Amino acid sequence: MTVELPDRAQVIVIGGGIIGASIAYHLTKRDVSDVLLLEQGQLTGGTTWHAAGLVSQLKSTHSLTKLATYSTRLFEELEDETGQATGYRAPGSISVASDPERWEEMRRGISMASTVGVDIREIGMDELNEKVPLLRTDDLIGALFIPKDGQTSPVDTTMALVKGARNGGATVIEGVAVKRLLKKGDTCIGVQTEEGQTVLAESVVMAAGMWTRHLAETIGVNVPLQACEHFYIVTEPLDGAERGMPIVRDPRNYTYFKEETGKIMAGFFEPKAKVWNL
Incomplete structure (x- = not known):
């Protein structure tokens, strides 16, 4: 019809x-x-x-970080405004570095993010283990914690x-x-x-x-956009995957981890991903 x-x-x-x-x-x-x-x-x-529904405030530029902090505030208030549940919560996020170059890049991000009011700080391995008991830390040299990062239902x-x-x-x-x-x-x-x-x-x-x-x-405009496959898995319930566990990002290894109802969702990006043809 x-x-x-x-x-x-x-x-x-x-x-x-x-x-x-x-x-x-x-x-x-x-x-x-x-x-x-x-x-x-x-x-x-x-x-x-x-989608994974990750809500991150730290981005690669000042402008993007400022926009991302606005998104966080919006998601915090949207349910009250509309009456529609969003599933938003803020367990915080942790980004880890396993090499000096990545750690230097992350530490530069602290200065940039702080200029737009992002609550962000370095944490030691002991605190990291306390916040995410499942995480292996012996090959890491640094970690950042953003308490107000969150996740939402897309x-x-x-x-x-x-x-x-x-x-x-x-x-x-x-x-x-x-x-x-x-x-x-x-x-x-x-x-x-x-x-x-x-x-x-x-x-x-x-x-x-x-x-x-x-x-x-259809109007002769070239938009250089190509979809690629992205994979994530969801585990069975795991001891240590407690509600409120911070999201973990490992940029060097193109992975992220978040808690979902006592399980772990692990997502994987590939530098040379498989093209999805339409």
């Missing part, structure tokens, strides 16, 4: 994952209420539903953002796939759906994840 769509909107957001939902939410906070979000399937049905947080966007006047529609973008001169002026419906807009925002590159190609 064809879904009824408006003829036009001030802003069209393509994609109903956490990025698209956040864009719609923040547009309404800036008094842009004529927002139409289109999701080809169900909300969170792409990458979002199986699906629940997305639904809270969607509820906030709707409360602000945005329209969110599922089951509508965008087939191509519409262009006039050098300006994107709207979208056409797979059902042949056309919606015009002043602005079009692509938040379609790995589908973004293909949509951009």
Whole structure:
């Protein structure tokens, strides 16, 4: 059955994952209420539903760190604002270094993060063992602790953002796939759906994840975006995996660990990951 769509909107957001939902939410906070979000399937049905949900404040640049600290504050307050549970909690996070170069980089991060108010400090191996008893530390030379880093449910947080966007006047529609973008001169002026419906807009925002590159190609724009596989495992319940255990990141070995209901989720990134072809 064809879904009824408006003829036009001030802003069209393509994609109903956490990025698209956040864009719609923040547009309404800036008094842009004529927002139409289109999701080809169900909300969170792409990458979002199986994301790890890590909320980190320390990033590679001052600007990104400042943005990340805002995200932390938002996730702390979003449930109270919208009435939609997000699953957010703040067990803190620990980043470890096993070589001098990585440790020097991390220590530089302390100075940068401190300028935007991030609570961050070095911890010794004894305190590290106390906070994460399961962690092997004999090959480490340093560790940083950020007490207010957290984790959240990606699906629940997305639904809270969607509820906030709707409360602000945005329209969110599922089951509508965008087939191509519409262009006039050098300006994107709207979208056409797979059902042949056309919606015009002043602005079009692509938040379609790995589908973004293909949509951009419909108006001759190259978006250098390629999805790659990422793996994580979840263990059986483990002694020592207590609720409140800090998230652990090991950047040199491309891994992270977090507690989930008495189990450990271990995620692995690869420098040369397997490409996911559409």
